[in-house]
Amino acid sequence: MATNKPAEEPILSVKDLKIDFRTFAGPVHAIRDVSFDLKKGETLAIVGESGSGKSVTVRSIMGLLANNAHIASGQIMFHDADILKKTKRQLNAMRGNDIAMIFQDPMTSLDPTMPIGKQVAEPLRLHTNISEKKALAEAVRVLKLVGIQDAQERLKDYPHQFSGGQRQRIVIAIAIINHPQILLADEPTTALDVTIQAQIIHLLKEIQEKIDTSIIFITHDLGVVAGIADRVAVMYAGKIIEYGTVDEIFYNAQHPYTWGLLEAMPTLETNSDRLYAIPGTPPDLLDPPKGDAFAPRNPFAMQIDLEQQPPFFQVSPTHAAATWLLYPGAPKVELPPEIKRRRQIWETQFAGKEAE
């Protein structure tokens, strides 16, 4: 990805990543050449439909891929070292320390047989020489930070004694206790209701300010993205097909798949009789299409989309999209009404500003 200000060094840099999974039916080409940067202190959202490769991408950063995964190519640079080349020991030293992850389902990432105080203190015990007593005191501090006020009294309680929202807070406490430089959050709020979701998002933002963490936030809820992201990467069929600042993606999207995602969100103003649904289904990653993978579902597809993979076309220094519609001389298309509405906001509020 292009960087916003050239002086700003990325903290993490994923380059030309390709990952296949060996299966009985043959290799599943799950990640097909993904590159992006994560900058210090920013929140990058990755969006895209089920199966597009969001989880596999962040799991590869944690060195947590399934046994049948094969990394066909690529680098993940973190402080001048390639995570993909790290030994098991080096990975263990990094995980839960420099880079931490919040998984979607809090119940599967908590140990039901261990009191929560011990669980929250564990990363500290693992990565530092701190005494158990001091580690527990720190656990109380962090649990309070994530909004468990009576933490001291509840240290000996087990996960099932907490509500869903509280459990997710405990998972976040475990993830942040070592002040990680990078926090990977894979749908951390999808299972929660909106009130608790709003609290958790607010909490992540607060923590980010306090400890200056960079966050990769995966979700399929564009409403959440609008509230939390600085930048957005849109994935489809194992590739990033568009990236930009949050305003560029929401108000000046260029790829027809991004348009489809934006159109499919009912806004509170939606009054029409039917919701827009992207027609068709995603491609089979055993045998990915030759051209733009979205072409068969794309009402704006041209002949070339079926034949040749579009390269990234730069829209601004921070915004690019892989669609032949941006090829100089490509026919101008009539934008869907919702996208037109968003373009108008772009033109009146943002256009020209990035040049400053």
Place this chain on the structure above:
Amino acid sequence: MMADDKTSKKDDREILVKVEHLVQTFNKGKKDEVKAIQDISFNIYKGETLGLVGESGSGKTTTGRSIIRLYQPTGGDVLFEGQNIARLRNGSKAMLDFRRKVQMIFQDPYASLNPRMKVKDIIAEGIDIHHLAKSNADRDNRVNALLDEVGLNKDHATRYPHEFSGGQRQRIGIARALAVEPEFIIADEPISALDVSIQAQVVNLLKDIQDKQNLTYLFIAHDLSMVKYISDRIAVMHYGRLVELASADEVYNHPLHPYTQSLLSAIPIPDPEIERKRTPIPYDASKVEDERRRRMVEVYPDHFVFAATDEVAGYKAAAVKSHLVDHPPLVGTTTD
């Protein structure tokens, strides 16, 4: 003392389901007693979609399960087509009829389909129980028609659930519910596990079927933007009580109860400019859900709020004031 009965104008609406003073307490009298539902009353009218929203644990699923008689209510009644369902005897013709007319679609499309059964047998389960098919050929024809109805095809009939995506599995669950030609469907968070583009497909499908077959839905969800889109009326639940009930537009544009306002202010809007200006409104239950006697009161035509006697005037004034504004600002946005 049904809240809805007091309204003047729509006596032409036919009541399909009547819930009266329903109370559901789990583990009653024990240490771990849970008052899951604390005296709720509402109607569901024939042909409408009633949305039921509220935070996790507020009692939505319990309400649905009580209506379908999976639970015996601790107190109160549920009437379906005027009949008290608590009085239906197991195995009676009336009971069998009720079991056919009322169907449920479950939240988790993975867990609710038997992995060892072929799709056609899953869909035909109800057809078999209720002896709706005249012959094997008739059974197959019905299954194929249902597959077609939900956007799947004949080839899918002989496959197993694991061969389908989340959205497709939810379609199989819908086909199974439709197989017995129900009149009323309780959909318990049917789309929460699906991603946005598939959610839209399933919601459109439910709407199409409703239009064609004059179905009535109770649509349970925590995604409020989808609920607004599919519902005619919306009931908001909190701590086992209804706190607000009105048309979808009323609830969204003129929310009156502080809990509804808080809930609406927490919905993320896919618009970064709006999100920057919004602050969720915190909710303090101690003020409006304390131990004082409260009931659902119609404070504006067709708009009910859970209120104590001395709160009614305040809600009425707020309703009138809110309706004076043409386009009320989105809840939680500060107008600057």
